[in-house]
Amino acid sequence: MSGEMREITYRQALSEALGEELERDPNVFLMGEEVAQYNGAYKVSQGLLDRFGPKRIIDTPISENGFAGMGVGSAMVGLRPVIEFMTFSFSLVAFDQVVNNATNMLTMSGGQFNIPITFRGPNGPAHQLGATHSHATECLYANFPGLKICTPATPRDAKGLLKTAIRDNNPVLVLESELLYSSKGMIEPAEQELLIPLGQAELKREGTDVTIICYAQTVPLALAAAQALEEEEISAEVLDLRSIKPLDHEAIFNSVAKTHRVVIAEQDRPYCGIGAEICYRIQNEIFDELDAPIARVSQEDVPMPYNERLEKAVLPSAEKIVAAVKKVCNA
Amino acid sequence: MPAPEQRDEVEMLSLMLLIRRFEERASQQYQAQKIGGFCHLYIGQEAVVVGAIAAARNDDYLITAYRDHAHALARGTTADACMAELFGKATGCSRGLGGSMHYFDKANHMYGGHAIVGAHVPLACGLAFACKYREEDRVTLCFFGDGAINQGAFHEALNLAALLKLPVIFICENNLFAMGTSVERSTSLKEIVDRAEGYDIPGVVADGMNFRDVRDKLSEVVDSIRKDPHPAFVEIRTYRYRGHSMSDPASYRTKEQLEQYRMDDPITRLRAQLTREGKLSNEQFDAMDKQAKETALASVKFAEESAEPPVEELYNYTYVG
Numbered sequence: 001m002s003g004e005m006r007e008i009t010y011r012q013a014l015s016e017a018l019g020e021e022l023e024r025d026p027n028v029f030l031m032g033e034e035v036a037q038y039n040g041a042y043k044v045s046q047g048l049l050d051r052f053g054p055k056r057i058i059d060t061p062i063s064e065n066g067f068a069g070m071g072v073g074s075a076m077v078g079l080r081p082v083i084e085f086m087t088f089s090f091s092l093v094a095f096d097q098v099v100n101n102a103t104n105m106l107t108m109s110g111g112q113f114n115i116p117i118t119f120r121g122p123n124g125p126a127h128q129l130g131a132t133h134s135h136a137t138e139c140l141y142a143n144f145p146g147l148k149i150c151t152p153a154t155p156r157d158a159k160g161l162l163k164t165a166i167r168d169n170n171p172v173l174v175l176e177s178e179l180l181y182s183s184k185g186m187i188e189p190a191e192q193e194l195l196i197p198l199g200q201a202e203l204k205r206e207g208t209d210v211t212i213i214c215y216a217q218t219v220p221l222a223l224a225a226a227q228a229l230e231e232e233e234i235s236a237e238v239l240d241l242r243s244i245k246p247l248d249h250e251a252i253f254n255s256v257a258k259t260h261r262v263v264i265a266e267q268d269r270p271y272c273g274i275g276a277e278i279c280y281r282i283q284n285e286i287f288d289e290l291d292a293p294i295a296r297v298s299q300e301d302v303p304m305p306y307n308e309r310l311e312k313a314v315l316p317s318a319e320k321i322v323a324a325v326k327k328v329c330n331a
Numbered sequence: 332m333p334a335p336e337q338r339d340e341v342e343m344l345s346l347m348l349l350i351r352r353f354e355e356r357a358s359q360q361y362q363a364q365k366i367g368g369f370c371h372l373y374i375g376q377e378a379v380v381v382g383a384i385a386a387a388r389n390d391d392y393l394i395t396a397y398r399d400h401a402h403a404l405a406r407g408t409t410a411d412a413c414m415a416e417l418f419g420k421a422t423g424c425s426r427g428l429g430g431s432m433h434y435f436d437k438a439n440h441m442y443g444g445h446a447i448v449g450a451h452v453p454l455a456c457g458l459a460f461a462c463k464y465r466e467e468d469r470v471t472l473c474f475f476g477d478g479a480i481n482q483g484a485f486h487e488a489l490n491l492a493a494l495l496k497l498p499v500i501f502i503c504e505n506n507l508f509a510m511g512t513s514v515e516r517s518t519s520l521k522e523i524v525d526r527a528e529g530y531d532i533p534g535v536v537a538d539g540m541n542f543r544d545v546r547d548k549l550s551e552v553v554d555s556i557r558k559d560p561h562p563a564f565v566e567i568r569t570y571r572y573r574g575h576s577m578s579d580p581a582s583y584r585t586k587e588q589l590e591q592y593r594m595d596d597p598i599t600r601l602r603a604q605l606t607r608e609g610k611l612s613n614e615q616f617d618a619m620d621k622q623a624k625e626t627a628l629a630s631v632k633f634a635e636e637s638a639e640p641p642v643e644e645l646y647n648y649t650y651v652g
Binding site: 029058060063065066070074075077078079096097106107108109110111112114169 | 424425428430433435444445447451454456458459460464483487490491494495647648649650652
């Protein structure tokens, strides 16, 4: 039984997910900079302090290492913290807590302590924030066994993935996107439970000539590229990974076996980026399905410049994806 | 469980002996190359953790740094499980996956064993936060060395603990050296306890070579926190007889300094106090020491005979369902 779909923003979707999980489980709490009285730097936690009170919606000082570690400690004894990083660029200050404490704990305690924690916040370049505030951290974190990572691109995925992350018994990173917070999309009615499994990609558009593999900010770019390619009679399939770890190889292999040509549109940098891993897996598992070398569209391999024109030159774009598709299709 | 003030001092002395004899065996087994990686011994500091647990309840939370064998033993982890962990065996307290620096024992409320200096101090805040969140009256005992007090994580944690009034005791085991760097060379303060003042946290100093002083000072702090949750800082002045780790000859300090502390040995001191008060005979002490030596020796046998964790289980502890 399902009600009428409705349109909400990505920001509202995240807020609904938090509200529902806080309501459902008294062990869930939200902690981070400006999450309570200020209602969230990006207003994701708008209204939650009024609804759940200061015991469960907790403002912290600017101490990412401290409050991330505090979250991990509380998770050792069964609380389910949601830790907001104002941006994942700041998570680098807490890198040790995420990597050594949240992620290693289960193994180094011989299975005694799992860490049911969610770290969430915007990740990746936004608009002219310069080198320190524009990091796409997914490839850094993906290297650590023990972490799960998801990258919602739509309001529906944002809600469904965040709720699943909070219920997961492992540390999960929910990598949101500043550029997507105000984007809108269709979603089930609020009263209908929406859980999207981690590790499950989704075809955002079907096609026959080429697969564009994308996630997070590159999903709208890939969709725009596919639209443009339609006019040139190239039918592009758009596969949104939704999760970086675990990675849905089945969905990737199925799509590639259908189209035989691949462009990977990633929001991180090329060197050891997510696309490098996907290329390896495709050639290793279904090399014979490929009719052309795989192309990658990523950031340029430079620290992010502030200048708008230069920033644009660094970032992936629909135009760059179109060009890459034409190259692999010999069009 | 006995109330803290009723903890038998003879029993606590026996625990200190077990820790010392265990560490001596660990040292011997390390030299015989039965133990890999790093191995940091606690010999000389026994009165610190034993004094602290004598002041606390068994269900209070305990977390420490990498010099952690004694903390697990004090909490009730068996010598067998501790030695087997050093040998990397599946019967170890962390299934042989943690090693010397990562002892864990959930059943005994031992929350590690953490090897990045200072990084577990925020974890202690999280443990204490959970107690407050659930309205429990547990206290969290967070041990660390003098080297940790200059790490950012430590400072962030103290500030958070003070802001949120967390029931946690920050216990600095000041053994005068952070690896080979003396406190004077690493810390701008003359007195480590003054770190607490900067965060409006009450600070106390205790003599770590004196079990009774540690227990009594901590008992007061524990009582105060149980009545009204707040953080506290206790600097416990102690000394490690061995180097920082097994590979450290400790050439940065003088023989005279070491001898001076050995003269003030915490086990000898508590023994003398109890003997003087007619609570302990020489025969009793000798029997306790013999028992401690036997337990330590038996733990080596147990570790040797235990199985390795199976390679097929390599992926079993990366994620839980």
